[in-house]
Amino acid sequence: MPVSSFFRRPDPDAADVNRQNTLVLIMFFAAGIVFLDRFGITFLFPQIGDDLHLxxxxxxxxxxxxxxTWAISSLIFAVVSDRLGGRTKWMIVASLVLFSTAVGxxxxxxxxGTMLLLRAVIGFCEGPALPLIQGAVARASSPDRRGRNMGIVIAGTLLIGSALAPSIMIGLATALTWRLAFPLVAVPGIIVALLVALFMREDHTARADAPRLKAxxxxxxxxxxxxxxxLxxxxxxxxxxxxxxxxxxxxLxxxxxxRSTATLVLTVYGCVIALGSIITPxxxxxxxxxxxxxxxxxxxxLVPxxxxLFAHSVPLLLASLVVGLMAGGSLTLITYVVPGESVPRELMATAFALQIAVGETLGGALGPQLGGALADAxxxxxxxxxLYxxxxxxxxxxxxxIRETAPRIGKRTPARQAPEASGEAALS
Structure with missing residues (x-):
């Protein structure tokens, strides 16, 4: 065997795939913590409602x-990120630290009134996280892996924020009361922020060459x-x-x-939806x-x-949740993949944030409000x-x-070249 073979450099393609996979793994947990801290409270609504008479x-x-507040801040900070050429690392870190503190x-x-104020602060601090996380993953992903990688990130929001959240939140509240549960679930957010700070790097060369955005x-x-x-x-x-x-x-x-049966149903539902968020994209x-x-x-x-139909037949309800294998991919496709493949790469984070801003302001705000009002009426x-x-x-x-945007199926149509993998967000 030639001596030179011992000094052969690693395959650059393999190294790029490893960087993509590592980035996706960290962002999987980051996005999951965002949604655990945002929606974990819903699993404690029976206790909180009784305690605060709501x-x-x-x-x-x-x-x-x-x-x-999530919608407002996501658009503001994503636009700032795009105008700065996609600098996202420290914005993601700040978001994770601040909303985790507010959750605590x-x-x-x-x-x-106090609960409402704190929830508003949480939304404002969490807002920038997901658009910036998805923007980093999309820019670092090769075209034939983009849908899957972005789906994995959303799977984190569903697996951690939905499937595991009932066991985490209800378990902590049962053992320690709901008031002590929130400071404990805030800790993982700080840990993930530290991981992002230590391991995520941005391609300064690519960023320097990127055009600065104008109004x-x-x-x-x-x-x-x-x-x-x-939208x-x-x-x-x-x-x-x-x-x-x-x-x-x-x-339920x-x-x-x-409580144990409801936790089982919600955990299975969350796992199926999380798996679907990977499979469908x-x-x-x-x-x-x-x-x-x-x-x-x-x-x-079909899910709601x-x-x-099957609330009183748990085996049938669990079996019916197989439809979640497709339902789980709807958010990834309509909010991130399709818009991300339809705009110039330097406007990707803004496109994501615009989806979140409009979707959260109208759908996110009106959805639970209308549902709650209808239930009371x-x-x-x-x-x-x-209704859902x-x-x-x-x-x-x-x-x-919509027009087809998948690289293997349709032709991209934005005014400038659609986003390709660039390594703008990678890991050392």
Missing amino acids: NHSRLGSLVSITAV LIGLAQDY RDFRLVLANRNVPLA AGTTVCLGTNIGFGAFAPTY HEEGLS AVSDRVGRKPALFAAAVCSG LFFV THSLKSALL AAAPILLAVVALL
Whole structure:
């Protein structure tokens, strides 16, 4: 064997794949912590509602206020990031530290007003995180892995923030009271912020060569028909997901399921949705965004419907949740993948944040608020769940109207070249 073979440099392609995988792994946990801290409170609504004497409308407003402040800050800081050439590392770190600190203070709330204020602060601090995380992953991913990688990040939000959250939040609240649960779930956010600070690096050369954005460039975000269509789809998707996620635990409680049984159902649901958030985008890399999104929209409507139909038959309910394998990919596709492939790369984070800003302000705020008001008016959360079952029909219509963006299927149409892997976000 030649001596030179011992000194051969590693395969650069393999090194790039390893950097992508490491980045995706860290961002998987970062995104998961964001959603654990944001939606973990919903699993404690029965206890918090009893302790603070809150009705369904007020509980819904605790979710809605976070959505509004999340929307405002996500757009502000994503635009700042794009104008600075995609500098995201320290913005992500700051977001993780600040919202984790705010979550830790939730346990001190003594009334509805204080709780509402803290939830608003949490939303504002969390807002920049997910658009910047997805922007970093999208820029670092090769085109044939982009859908899968972005789906894995969303899987983190669902696995940690939905599947594991019931066991984490209810377990801590049962053992220590809900007031002590929040400071404890804030700790992982600080740890993940430290990991991002230590291991994430940005390609300074690529950033220096990147064009700086001008105000007139932002018209390009809306120039492609996919973006306004995605705005409508994201609004429906977030409104349905957030509303259903807010009230599903309370619905199961009101239907007489024991705490352990409800936790099992919610954990299985979260795991299936998390797996679906990887499977559906990966399938869309092969068959196209349009058919995958349409199937995901149909299945998104079936999930709350099955909760209503099978609430008293846990085996049937668990079996029906198989539709979540497609439903789980709807948010990734309509909010991140399609808009990200429809705009110039230097506007990617802004496109993501615009989706979040509009979707959270309209869907995220109105979804739980309308569901809570409907439940109070009809004296049944079943009405709210049926509302969330019908809403995804609009998402299915959007899926039929968008132009295909998958690299292997359709041609990209933005004014400038669509985003390609650039290594702008990588890890050492």
